């Protein structure tokens with residue numbers, strides 16, 4: 001069982017992914033995890049054998065889904081952040097002007113959400129707002145856990 005958290009850098013994938021993993025028992029995988037090898041800085045490869053064997057399933061954090069096989073993810077969560085909020089987060093990270101502008105445009109044109117809906121069935125892609133701590137704690141964690149629970153019910157009956 002694999003879930004993907006996608007979205008522009010800075011939208012909150014790693015914060016939410018780690019929180020969901022700590023509550024649900026899913027294993028959190030990002031590009032620093034040995035199960036994800038980076039061919040180049042923008043080309044991830046998941047170690048399918050190890051991921052499939054992972055008891056309890058995995059939640060993968062990556063800014064994109066083009067590189068993964070289409071059959072791979074059962075649910076995709078696309079985080080979205082308002083431009084002004086994202087700008088401040090990326091500025092705090094010390095991104096240079098070009099990287100900042102590229103990422104803000106990526107969010108404005110919802111590049112990663114559209115990539116998710118064109119590379120996966122639309123009904124498995126869920127957009128989640130990620131601007132305030134309350135959205136993380138009260139909304140997104142709960143919603144992800146409910147959708148995972150529902151998926152398990154639907155596929156085990």
Ligand code: DAT
Nearest residue numbers: 009010011012013014015130131132133136
């Ligand atoms: P990503 O993994 O998508 O690059 P992150 O998890 O590192 O993003 O988060 C970027 C910053 O934003 C970090 O300082 C934590 C903060 N953040 C994440 N989700 C948030 C939310 N829902 N409300 C407020 N701040 C949030």
